[in-house]
Amino acid sequence: MKLLLTLATAHALSTPTRLPALAADKQLKTIFENNRRWVQEEVKKDKDYFNRMASGQSPQILWIGCSDSRVPANRIMGLDAGDVFVARNVANQVIGTDMSMMSVIQYAVNVLKVPHIVICGHYDCGGVKASMENVDHVPPLENWLRNIRDTYRLNRQELDRISDKDQRTRRLVELNTLEQAFAVFKTGVVQRRRVQTYGSDQEPYTQPRIHAVVFDPGAGSASELLRRRRRRDATSPRRRRRGRQRVYASRERAAAVPRRHRPTQVPASSKN
Numbered sequence: 610m611k612l613l614l615t616l617a618t619a620h621a622l623s624t625p626t627r628l629p630a631l632a633a634d635k636q637l638k639t640i641f642e643n644n645r646r647w648v649q650e651e652v653k654k655d656k657d658y659f660n661r662m663a664s665g666q667s668p669q670i671l672w673i674g675c676s677d678s679r680v681p682a683n684r685i686m687g688l689d690a691g692d693v694f695v696a697r698n699v700a701n702q703v704i705g706t707d708m709s710m711m712s713v714i715q716y717a718v719n720v721l722k723v724p725h726i727v728i729c730g731h732y733d734c735g736g737v738k739a740s741m742e743n744v745d746h747v748p749p750l751e752n753w754l755r756n757i758r759d760t761y762r763l764n765r766q767e768l769d770r771i772s773d774k775d776q777r778t779r780r781l782v783e784l785n786t787l788e789q790a791f792a793v794f795k796t797g798v799v800q801r802r803r804v805q806t807y808g809s810d811q812e813p814y815t816q817p818r819i820h821a822v823v824f825d826p827g828a829g830s831a832s833e834l835l836r837r838r839r840r841r842d843a844t845s846p847r848r849r850r851r852g853r854q855r856v857y858a859s860r861e862r863a864a865a866v867p868r869r870h871r872p873t874q875v876p877a878s879s880k881n
């Protein structure tokens with residue numbers, strides 16, 4: 610646990626040490642030396658730092674990202690230990706039967722009551738690239754990639770129009786991220802919390818908000834993927850119909866959600 614905490618907060622080191630490509634020492638001496646240095650630096654800056662850590666966590670963000678080593682959640686956002694609750698897996702998948710991910714979301718939303726969930730995909734994602742290959746990656750990885758292959762199939766028209774392979778891969782990274790943001794939004798845990806907090810006096814806005822973000826390891830930049838908005842007359846029949854289709858938009862509507870609603874818009878940044 611101590612090691613995990615150390616790695617998660619390595620960004621706090623003013624000059625993080627790179628592990629040699631081939632760590633000769635079996636005990637990974639470097640990381641424990643780094644750990645001691647980090648403890649000293651933090652205590653020097655704030656003598657109560659670890660007392661605060663010992664008193665518990667109240668992170669504001671649940672981060673769902675890829676396991677890729679170039680996408681360190683805290684460091685990208687410039688946040689400290691205790692600020693981000695993190696779940697990572699290959700290609701940032703949110704799958705309803707993944708008890709690990711579902712438990713993370715449940716704990717973050719119901720217990721920690723995080724107001725924000727960031728789902729972060731990244732360009733040059735090995736998982737996304739593998740899903741575009743006509744290759745059997747054998748289970749369990751092949752089963753895992755199945756989900757991304759489905760996202761490709763659902764967006765085949767758009768993707769197949771992109772002739773440049775790199776650009777097509779980048780777009781699938783974005784579409785996969787949006788699809789997973791939708792998957793988070795649709796979980797019962799998130800829907801129930803949003804119904805609870807809709808119009809609540811205790812919360813300034815309906816929570817949690819879902820943010821689909823894409824990170825570029827080659828540039829270090831993170832940007833939010835916004836859903837495409839089309840300007841329409843607010844009173845048009847189509848607009849009103851869409852309003853009715855919005856999932857669990859309010860307590861009153863929650864009881865009247867159509868069984869087979871068509872999820873036409875991705876809640877990249879869910880607004881009330």
Ligand code: CO
Binds near residue numbers: 677731736
């Ligand atoms: Co990846």
